[in-house]
Amino acid sequence: MPARDPSQDRFPHVPVLLQPLLAAVAPVTGVWLDGTFGAGGYARGLLEAGAATVIGVDRDPLALELAAGWAGAYGDRLRLVAGNFSQLDRHAGGPLDGVVLDLGVSSMQLDRAERGFSFQHDGPLDMRMSQHGESAADLVNAASEATLADILYLYGEERASRRIAHAIVAARASAPITTTRQLAGIVAKCLPRPKPGQIHPATRSFQAIRIAVNAEFGELAEGLAAA
Template structure:
């Protein structure tokens, strides 16, 4: 793993938005390479909990744990379990939480993890290394279910044709590698002017399905927001439209920015409670050209921030 590098996207902007302060309690919900955690601990003498479902993150956190003894703990588990994690540690309130959604470079760049088609590897894609793999989905799913996954989570217009080709091929030989699957997808979907590899959307869809990422994000946002103390901030960096749509809707709803009922609808007569949060970012913060040049994976990132209002 030492040959891999991880660059935290929008790191400075995210930590500036989080505003870590002395004696505060914070959560880094997606530890990854520890870029956000390291900067939070350097900015303020606070207490920080990191969360990561990938067992490979544990050894990466060892140096940070040693350097900040008593102030930092990495908790193995899913972000949909934040409420239970904090309760088990006697934490009733957070002064801020930050999430860097999606994959870390460690996961993408390791062929053995099977997240990318850039290098051949086992068709795995499991963040936690347990449960159903991408190979299980591809080899066992009904054709209609497979097509639904590719369309719903990858916005793949050729989902039905790809699913049919996969099912036809697996009758003769099961899929075991990323290169094999990518090759079959490319035989159905030809390159277009965007320059995006034809297998990109399908691989994204399978990864999201394998790891149940979207439901985890929804749970993590709700649970971390509920734990925020007045003035506490929730900072989220997303990387594709499905993630950002969830974050944008949750923030808008929490800040009372969703459209009201029609005056002709009896529901519109119901008393509307005052919002408990305010939007710090009305529009998302995007990476600058310098960051994109240094780290092309940052190009699709969007940072959104909201803050709990005083009681």
């Protein structure tokens, strides 16, 4: 399969739930905050549907960098903010007519091997949305076996969490785990070979570690409270 052209990220994609959202809140008016700006699909959709202003918030600096190529077309109707949606009340600076949160990881992050989110590409074990703070490599190489098992079970619903955590601790005793391929290989050895149509054995573990690294549940709780 040919590599995805990163230049495509300069243009806002159309999120799957954009049209259902617009239909549910029609008519779209006033000031909206898109707390997971990403490639800008929701922000652009809201503006074109009638929103007076959209405040686009994202903690990933790449998202705001890529938006520079098209955001100017909306003038002061689109305001971009580097930050977390957990502080959306601060970013809004006043009353809002609506808030959009499209949670999880984006293709913009998954498709870039250097971001370390995906086992589909070998890259540094990073997973940081903000590109600051503790990385996934820091976590898997320093956390206790019990902590790793809890993360895998609570955030990934991984039934083999204890077995995988034990394997991670055993592997890092020989050498640090620094790449996505290393971690995926360790996890895969702990689980049965998937049948056709089943997810990759490392899917739940990667999800769990990503959630822990980015404190996603805490961010969501604070964001909902701020809204």
